[in-house]
Amino acid sequence: MLEEKLYCIGCGALIQDTDKDKAGYTPKSAIEKGLESGELYCQRCFRLRHYNEIQPVDVSDDEFLHLLGKIGDTDSLVVYVVDIFDVNGSIIPGIQRFVGNNPILVVGNKVDLLPSSFKESKIKDWLRQMMNKAGIKPIDIELVSAKTNRSVDDLLEVIKKYQKNRDVYVVGVTNVGKSTLINQIIHQASGQEQVITTSKFPGTTLDMIKIPLDDGHDLIDTPGVIHASQMAHYLSPKDLKYVSPQKRIKPKVYQLNDGQTLFLGAIGRFDYVKGPKTGFTVYVDNNLMIHRTKTENADEFFDKHAGELLNPPLGKENVVPLQRHEFKVEDTSDLVIEGLGWVTVPKGSIIAGWAPKGVSVLIRKAMF
Secondary structure (H helix, E strand, O other): OOOOOOOOOOOOOEEEEEEEEOOOOOOHHHHHHHHHOOOOHHHHHHHHHHOOOOOEEEOOHHHHHHHHHHHHHHOEEEEEEHHHHHHHOOOOOOOHHHHOOOOEEEEEHHHOOOOOOOHHHHHHHHHHHHHHOOOOOOOEEEEEOOOEEHHHHHHHHHHHHHHHHEEEEEEEEOOOOOHHHHHHHHHHHOOOOOOOOEOOOOOOOOEEEEEEEEOOEEEEEOEEEEEOOOOOHHHOOHHHHHHOOOOOOOOOOEEEOOOOOEEEOOEEEEEEEEEOOEEEEEOOOOOOOOOEEEEHHHHHHHHHEEEHHHHOOOHHHHHOOOEEEEEEEOOEEEEEEEEOOEEOOOOOOOEEEEEOOOOOOOEEOOOO
């Protein structure tokens, strides 16, 4: 902890050296150098200033909703970034209400993770239905991969189409790849040094990062809101790799009889409660170990092997109990464990999904 209060000269955030995901984070060595030179920047502003690179910063729900309300007071285009592999975990409840009459362009990021057989038009239709169900009426849908730079130039053209002489605000929850996308946009849209400016959102202590566009308006990055029901919040940094896929997902098909269970490491479980022998397709990180067992033995199997054979998490001391959610599926559906993945389930099945308490488990229309 720092004994005196120091502030970043770029964004005005209170300098701190304890939490790298929070505003104002600066390593101790950089604080000392900054004090010597008389130019003390937080790490985020330093990287922005010297490398034109944006780093994510997390904010609380209240701060974020306040910020969305401020966007609602403007006349602007809202670009809403969602993780196509965790759409349900990317939903911001009530976003349509908070941004007022401003149009929302939904961007499905991380399409590089989807199986190569996916049809873009079908995924766009499906994503629009997911948004409509959440009360969001997008003006359009774009699919991109910020990581591989797929379709980012197309996205810039679509932004220009709907911008209509207005500023553009980019919003999203944490971990959807929003900062990576903005960094790609910076490289494509500007290519100049030090074009980016930081200031405060009116009435808040939050950074507002502005990237000038060709027409004299700005593309404005906003901090990411933490989605409390995501699996990522229940894992240590070393176990996060199992819920943050980096490579294209290879779906796994299991022929199950009722009374059989699939363990997804020790952080998820799928029970086939009732129905004829049939196939279930699992979409999770390729490195996540899946174990099949009889449901009648599953509790005992979990108690014995969780944290060891069943991992993540690694270590018995990190294991948390799983909570059961049962569903009867009318149509072909996905059973989603938010932030972990999903299992595609045939119609007419009775199934149960298990996850740590607080992690959302739900049924949605099948993506594929």
